[in-house]
Amino acid sequence: MNIVLWVLQVLLALAFMAHGWMFLFPPASLLQQMNSAIAPGFRLFIGVAEVLAAIGLTLPAITRIQTWLVPCAAAGLMIVTISATVFHISRGELSSAATTAILFALVTFVAYMRWKVMPIAPRAVA
Numbered sequence: 001m002n003i004v005l006w007v008l009q010v011l012l013a014l015a016f017m018a019h020g021w022m023f024l025f026p027p028a029s030l031l032q033q034m035n036s037a038i039a040p041g042f043r044l045f046i047g048v049a050e051v052l053a054a055i056g057l058t059l060p061a062i063t064r065i066q067t068w069l070v071p072c073a074a075a076g077l078m079i080v081t082i083s084a085t086v087f088h089i090s091r092g093e094l095s096s097a098a099t100t101a102i103l104f105a106l107v108t109f110v111a112y113m114r115w116k117v118m119p120i121a122p123r124a125v126a
Contacts, residue, residue, distance in 0.1 A: 001118060002118060005113055010057075013057040013058045022047075053073040053076050054073075056069045056072065057070060057073045067122050074110045081101075085097050085100040
């Protein structure tokens with residue numbers, strides 16, 4: 001189960017890093033469309049939140065320093081994904097809503113498993 005969690009953490013981190021990076025530095029062809037859907041400041045906030053959460057899903061676990069940040073990052077992504085699901089449903093974008101709902105389920109699973117069932121042990125103090 002630990003391997004499954006690691007694979008999920010890495011894949012989710014890659015997905016949210018890519019999406020967050022796109023929100024921070026969108027291609028010129030997408031910028032106008034993105035800014036018409038959400039405010040530019042909010043777009044940047046989401047981008048920063050997703051990039052930081054992607055780092056938080058992996059880096060504390062790899063270094064075993066501040067390992068409690070892993071479930072916190074996943075919990076933060078739960079807020080982002082459920083909000084994105086509601087946003088896409090309100091716009092009638094059902095395929096995007098389904099994608100964000102699946103991502104919500106995955107980050108919820110990681111958050112619960114890394115918080116209660118299989119937390120990552122912190123580095124031993126020498």
